Amino acid sequence: MDHRTESNTITQQDKDAVSSYVVDKNGVKVRMPYQMIKLVEFDDIDPKELIDIPHSARLQYRLLLMDAVIRCKVEFVKRKIIVIYNHPEAKNYKDKISQQQLIEFLAKEGVHVKLDKMTERDFDYFKEHYTYAFEPEVIRESVPYGYTKEEWQKMKVQTEAKKKEEHDKKVKELEERWGEGKSAHKDDDKPHDAPQEKPGGFVGMIKDAFGKLRSINN
Amino acid sequence: MPNNPERNMGNGAVQETTYDENLTTNINNKRPEVKEVAGNADAQNPILAVYHRSLEELEKMPVIERTKTVCPECKLIIDGTIYKDGDNVMIRKTCEKDGMFVEKYWEDYDMYIRMRDFNYFGRGLDNPNVLLKGENCPFDCGICQRHKTHTGLANVVITNRCHLSCWYCFFYAKEGEPIYEPTVEELEKMFISLKNVKPIPANAMQITGGEPTMHPNVVEIVKRCKKAGFDQIQLNTTGINLGANPDLAVKLREAGVTTLYMSYDGVSKRANPKNHWETPKALDAARKAHIGVVLVPTVIRTINDHELGAMINFGLNNLDVVKAVNFQPVSLVGRMPPRLREKQRITIPGAIKLIEEQTNGVIAKEDWKSVPYSGGITKFIEALSGDFGYDLSIHFACGAGSYLYKDNDGKITPITRFLDVDSFVETLQGAIEEMQGKPRWQRKIIAAKALLKLPKYIDKKNQPKSVNFASMLTSVLLKHDFESMGVFHTRSMFVGMMHFQDEWTYDIKRVEKCDIHYAMPDGQVLPFCTFNVFPEVYRDKIQKQYSIPAKEWGETHANWSYASDKLHRDIKALESDPAYIRTYGQMVDYFALPVNGGKHVANFARPTDKAVVPPIVAVAKSVNATAPAVVRTVAQKEDSCGCGGHEAKQESKDSCGCGSGKGGCGCGNQAEAAGDSCGCGKGGCGC
Ligand code: SF4
């Protein structure tokens, strides 16, 4: 499935959707394709239906093939399926899928979920997916080769402080190099000219015109 | 007018390439076709026979190891068996639904066994970007908790627009597809996030595309990357735009670009229709900007595998600026006819063996070491310094490399010829074990003792005359004094191999150790071989979420169209450019020097003097490499010298293009040290 070809039918709504920006906590303006979406959890899946890990992985792959499924997890050991999806009421114009359609999809894949073992909640894409991926938790601690955990604990603070100092020094140097009044860098943040080589004369004119025409038709 | 020179594929199959003779757009956009052959000819072909075994034969093949892989059709995770078939290491897998698949894994059994010894597990991320355990690998990416290697080289796609449309490329936005071009702020977020990885933050960044110079803010992007703390910044480019605008190269260098990671698929225009003509100007731009260049050939059997030695020779000719040639055996992702896949498949040892053949054995297969080989050195430095070092703990089958040193007399020596690397690494390994639990001062003594043994491993007789290798290495390892590498640095060139996987060769033991990672706009980080092998659930899916539909892009970017992005080249003008004439016309064949075996590197050629080339002449590909634009009217049908299909017999009997008509097939196999049979100086074998 090529996910990139369906966009020829762009509407005003699509435009609004892709232009929706969110300001993250560091003050950076970032585009958010989704905002409030849904997380559904199907528990207590029949062990006969989740055959083994390879089948669970393939089911996960098939769920992910759908554009409306943003993330999912098929957990063979816990007999659980978690799907984060773009539901029909979500305020965006990307592909959508309803809970019912998801259940039907899973049934087609041989997994018949129990409705009484299903829970669903709102999922904040920005906070729970995007922000986590950019600032993930530390879940373990490695140590340098040739050192024990205890040795590393003693050295760590000093090593990290030294690194930070080196980094800050480098940034300062860069700022001085690129700073105000450095004429060589005054246009760095401006878009550069496209340095394309173009055929001149009649051939170039025809090629350009033909290209524009094709784009308009699309 | 289009011209269809044909290329002999062996067994009578003929492959066609099409390109205009002069004004050309998207010269590289047509996938070559392979015609089916009748009978069982493929089963007799030594390269293809491994694909045509009976089940009974397959079951008798010795099993080397078992792994997990995916079904190329349905993506079920299935068992893979890695087995020996003659000299080849193969992988076979059977999906209950889609049947059995057989693919080449590694084209040299001995080398596989030798390299496997250096495999080790490195360290993953202490703060993985997704909270998944990885049991559904490769569909738990993001990076998950299971992943075993930190980010060695981070990749960030800054645009999917490209001025070319290479047939093997899945990256660039085709007509009607959305444009993925993150803003400077969004990109900066990705850079910072990669620097926050624990315990080993990424320090090398590859800014990639599409063609990254098409992002109008590329200079600012590089600055933000540098400010985030990246020391190594590579720009993955065709070099074409930089050649046309050398000032941009200077700006990029000033902003922080250290390396141009530049596609370069062959010395000849036939092998490298992508940027053969513009490379000389790109190299000049890099010289002007003082940026090192890594040439990156995508190696495809039957397309450019005959020019591997010639590409190394090209690098050596431009050693002032070319710091490495990094070959990438093609990754055949996606659907393609099986016969084409079998013919085009080449693996790391396959390319290494061709290099040995094509360079008179100057760069032999023993000179290559797998990437995790360097693990001993990393661990040694880390145990000594007490700080995390870069762990190149990727799977041994993913990459290999060697250093070549060019001495005053032009002698090319791989580092392994004068340094007993194996014993050296073993000594370091012993020292690491001894250092455990010792205070810093004692560690230093142990390290010094280990390094004192170093001269023992250096073969003084074979050591290049212009460098004292022992003292240089001691300064680097003991004092971390990289300045002492000055001479070595200017006279050496790294040759590397990196083989990315595809559905056919997929091995989960490889991907879970991948250290080339893509940062995505939603914060996830993906190993190269999931990003590219499963684009439908990773690369394309996520990039599409953050893309701008083509129509909106058109509305917000005046005068833009897909066509307006595309390159138009005037080949005649490019071929008469002084940079082109100098670069290709003054090339030295280092391998033809007596100190390097005295035989021409395969397909070595310099541009012929236009005056002696008849206006219409059939010339062999070796000469096409650099010959002025001439119309090739005679199809190259077969190989008269039996060299394996490298060169075709010409009806004019003159393959070297000198015009004397004395003949020669140009395979290089039988050429005398003196050069050639017709005496033109370009090397034909006269068969
Ligand atoms: S490839 Fe790595 S990140 Fe992806 S699922 Fe496997 S272990 Fe996890």
Ligand code: SF4
């Ligand atoms: S991104 Fe690279 S490989 Fe792809 S079309 Fe552009 S130049 Fe070719």
